[in-house]
Amino acid sequence: xxxxxxxxxxxxxxxxxxxxxxxxxxxxxxxxxxxxxxxxxxxxxxxxxxxxxxxxxxxxxxxxxxxxxxxxxxxxxxxxxxxxxxxxxxxxxxxxxxxxxxxxxxxxxxxxxxxxxxxxxxxxxxxxxxxxxxxxxxxxxxxxxxxxxxxxxxxxxxxxxxxxxxxxx
Amino acid sequence: xxxxxxxxxxxxxxxxxxxxxxxxxxxxxxxxxxxxxxxxxxxxxxxxxxxxxxxxxxxxxxxxxxxxxxxxxxxxxxxxxxxxxxxxxxxxxxxxxxxxxxxxxxxxxxxxxxxxxxxxxxxxxxxxxxxxxxxxxxxx
Numbered sequence: 001x002x003x004x005x006x007x008x009x010x011x012x013x014x015x016x017x018x019x020x021x022x023x024x025x026x027x028x029x030x031x032x033x034x035x036x037x038x039x040x041x042x043x044x045x046x047x048x049x050x051x052x053x054x055x056x057x058x059x060x061x062x063x064x065x066x067x068x069x070x071x072x073x074x075x076x077x078x079x080x081x082x083x084x085x086x087x088x089x090x091x092x093x094x095x096x097x098x099x100x101x102x103x104x105x106x107x108x109x110x111x112x113x114x115x116x117x118x119x120x121x122x123x124x125x126x127x128x129x130x131x132x133x134x135x136x137x138x139x140x141x142x143x144x145x146x147x148x149x150x151x152x153x154x155x156x157x158x159x160x161x162x163x164x165x166x167x168x169x
Numbered sequence: 170x171x172x173x174x175x176x177x178x179x180x181x182x183x184x185x186x187x188x189x190x191x192x193x194x195x196x197x198x199x200x201x202x203x204x205x206x207x208x209x210x211x212x213x214x215x216x217x218x219x220x221x222x223x224x225x226x227x228x229x230x231x232x233x234x235x236x237x238x239x240x241x242x243x244x245x246x247x248x249x250x251x252x253x254x255x256x257x258x259x260x261x262x263x264x265x266x267x268x269x270x271x272x273x274x275x276x277x278x279x280x281x282x283x284x285x286x287x288x289x290x291x292x293x294x295x296x297x298x299x300x301x302x303x304x305x306x307x308x309x
Binding site for chain 2: 098101102105106125139140143144146147148154155156157158163164165166167168
């Protein structure tokens with residue numbers, strides 16, 4: 001009798017950044033004639049293992065794999081976290097404080113940089129929904145591009161890998 | 170020894186190296202231009218181009234340019250929001266810079282009554298700060 005392992009894969013839709021979890025089942029172990037359980041090396045538990053009793057009184061091992069999202073940077077949650085949504089909502093009815101505005105731009109820039117894996121040293125114009133509107137190698141190039149760019153929403157400028165666009169860095 | 174062409178030499182003002190700049194904002198699409206003068210502190214700790222006070226934003230917007238929001242680090246490490254756009258330096262003191270001028274970033278932020286010139290502008294010249302004599306000289 002084979003037991004089953006559950007493989008979870010994160011799938012992030014590029015259109016809206018939403019995350020869905022896909023589960024697939026595959027044979028994990030096989031029982032030998034003398035009743036011993038043989039687990040192929042490639043199927044042996046790696047990290048967290050959940051053991052469930054039940055199914056036809058057989059021992060079923062469900063393996064939960066560590067979620068691998070390296071290819072998506074460190075982006076693991078919903079596209080805009082609640083604190084960003086709260087600040088964006090607040091900005092519609094009242095002016096944000098300087099601290100809040102900086103915090104909002106910081107979080108959005110970091111999310112976009114991680115998600116799109118932008119290389120350090122580039123200059124980017126990012127929208128307040130986290131999209132990259134422009135990307136340039138130099139500050140002046142970016143300023144020229146955004147000077148007349150018509151964007152559906154407001155953009156802000158940032159330097160990838162730096163916490164400020166200009167100043168005492 | 171390489172011969173240096175002097176651009177300006179002037180004494181400090183209030184014991185600080187200030188210079189007067191004429192800055193142009195050009196709408197590259199329509200050709201509309203606005204010029205203004207700014208008294209700027211030569212600040213080697215500022216890595217940007219020019220930093221001017223916030224009231225200049227309305228002047229910039231008069232030629233159809235919308236400065237973009239960004240984050241800046243001020244002296245002391247404080248991070249604040251500000252605005253940035255493209256500008257051209259047309260004149261430094263009495264030295265007129267050949268057209269179209271020195272292209273640089275213009276940072277608009279704060280309420281101080283003077284501007285700053287940063288390293289991005291200073292890289293165009295050789296700057297000499299004479300501390301004992303309190304004079305500042307620029308050479309080509």
